[in-house]
Amino acid sequence: MRVLISGAGIAGPALAFWLHRHGIAATVVERSPAPRPGGQAVDIRGAARAVVDRMGLMPAVRAARVDERGIATVDAQGRRTSEMPADAFGGEGFIAEIELPRGDLAAILHEATRDDVEYRFGDRITALRQPSQGGVAVDFAGGGTEHFDLVVGADGVRSGVRGLAFGPEESYVRPLGGYIAYFSVPDPGDLEHWVLMHNAPGGVTAGIRPERGGTAKAYLGFTCAEPGVERRPAHEQRRLLTERFAGVGWRVPALLEAMPAATDFVFDALCQVRVERWTRGRVVLLGDAGYCGSPLAGLGTSMALVGAYVLAGELAGTADVAAACDAYQDRLAAYVAAGTQLPPGGMRGYAPRSATMIRLRSLSMRMMLRWPMRQLLAGQFAKAGAIDLPDYTPPLRAVEF
Structure with missing residues (x-):
């Protein structure tokens, strides 16, 4: 199986990590010339912590975290009018126990996959065609056409893959x-x-x-x-x-x-992204491209990490790509519905x-x-863990001496 992933932010490299772990070849295409640094702080909550643990990346994530003790509202003179400590609600409140810059998390995921996954920076998908015999024929801006068994749109709120396979942005954003x-x-x-x-x-x-x-x-x-x-x-x-x-x-x-x-x-x-079914033939959406609750909802990164884990695990369990994509949506549906719900007001x-x-x-x-x-x-905060994660972790390969 060959899988093409559009987007080298959080969701794409996380999916590539798990696909490689399961022995599935993954290629990541990213229009930026290199991994994008910086960005706002993101958090890892609930079930996403278990995913990062299973990846073996929690030590690197904790080393990159920003020490944030809580959030406070202030008036025009700087006097605090309310406070919410980070340790309230078991570290799952407005400020999570694990917060780190988006660019740092992306760098950790890229470093964990760069030797095992093909990355094509400075390129993008320009056309998708799904022939009757299956798979997807993909045209690239850099030239050439290739065939993949599955194309994954992990390219954010304004997903180019979603636009090509699902329709105009205004239908979903x-x-x-x-x-x-x-x-x-x-x-x-x-x-x-x-x-x-x-x-x-x-x-x-x-x-x-x-x-x-x-x-x-x-x-x-x-x-x-x-x-x-x-x-x-x-x-x-x-x-x-x-x-x-x-x-x-x-x-x-x-x-x-x-x-x-x-x-x-x-x-x-x-804005929010709402797509009723995340699959069209052999094209599937992951993370913000298919389900984004906006910064107000606050679970975007966690849903991307959990979604990558589930999608890779379902693909590894069957040769039927369509069945795997259906199972991915079925397992995540309730979790995503809760995670994209806006807070009161x-x-x-x-x-x-x-x-x-x-x-x-x-x-x-x-x-x-x-x-x-x-x-x-x-x-409200408990929704970050509102999913039972299957154990897709493949057995460790024997080491020959």
């Missing part, structure tokens, strides 16, 4: 009515390992979270019903952020001042529009650590 920007800033030196978040009237939210190596990650989010802003040039996005956050207090002026110098500026729409809870709603949101966060809110929220 659901805007949530807001945008968010991430970029690195110098470490202010006073975060004390806490993520800080400030809301202001008008549906704007700003935050800063600790990193390693003398930097911190800033984020600026705002509500906006206008579509397509994520496709504008970066200088227009920066100008829009400056306009929307004009007059906002706390640390926002310093964050805006640091924004033009950031080399890792990322601006994107807050959705965008209104993330970026309240009035001063009154901001105060009520801070009050509700303070109540989350008390009964009965604590019990209700514990159920």
Whole structure:
């Protein structure tokens, strides 16, 4: 069996890892010229911890984690209005016990697979054809056509594979009515390992979270019903952020001042991806390409890792690719449904529009650590582990001396 994976972020290399473990040949194609560094912090929760353990990568992941003690909301003067420690809810709260930069996790997965998996950086899929005799004929931007038994779209929210095999983006990507920007800033030196978040009237939210190596990650989010802003040039996005956050207090002026110098500026729409069936013939979707709950839901990385483990395990258990893909969806359906569910309030809870709603949101966060809110929220966080993982781990091969 030959499997082609589009996307060398998190889901793609994780799938390649497990396919190689099961003796299945995998090729990863990635349009970027090299693994992409940086990015916002991602977390590994619930069942995904078991997957990383089975990969033998937990020591490397823990070595790369960022020491985050919790999240606090602050007012315009920097006074804390609520706190949620990271160890609340068994390390599965708003801040997970394992948080690390997205680029670091991608580098760990690439390092674990680079000697065993073929990577083709700087290339992409331009056409897919599924002949009657089975498999997929794939055209590449770099030239040439090859035949694979299965093509996996692990290429994110705006998946090119999904567009080719399933249809236009607007059929599957659901805007949530807001945008968010991430970029690195110098470490202010006073975060004390806490993520800080400030809301202001008008549906704007700003935050800063600790990193390693003398930097911190800033984020600026705002509500906006206008579509397509994520496709504008970066200088227009920066100008829009400056306009929307004009007059906002706390640390926002310093964050805006640091924004033009950031080399890792990322601006994107807050959206969800919903695809009813993740398979079309011999093309299957994995991770954000098929099921993305948005940063508000917070389980994207974990679902990608768990999905990769399950898809590879089902493919290894049968020669019937279609049956394996069906079993992959059946096993993950309830887990993904829970993981893509937005927290109470959705965008209104993330970026309240009035001063009154901001105060009520801070009050509700303070109540989350008390009964009965604590019990209700514990159920919300428990969805990270709401799947029984089969043991697909193949037996260790005998070593000949």
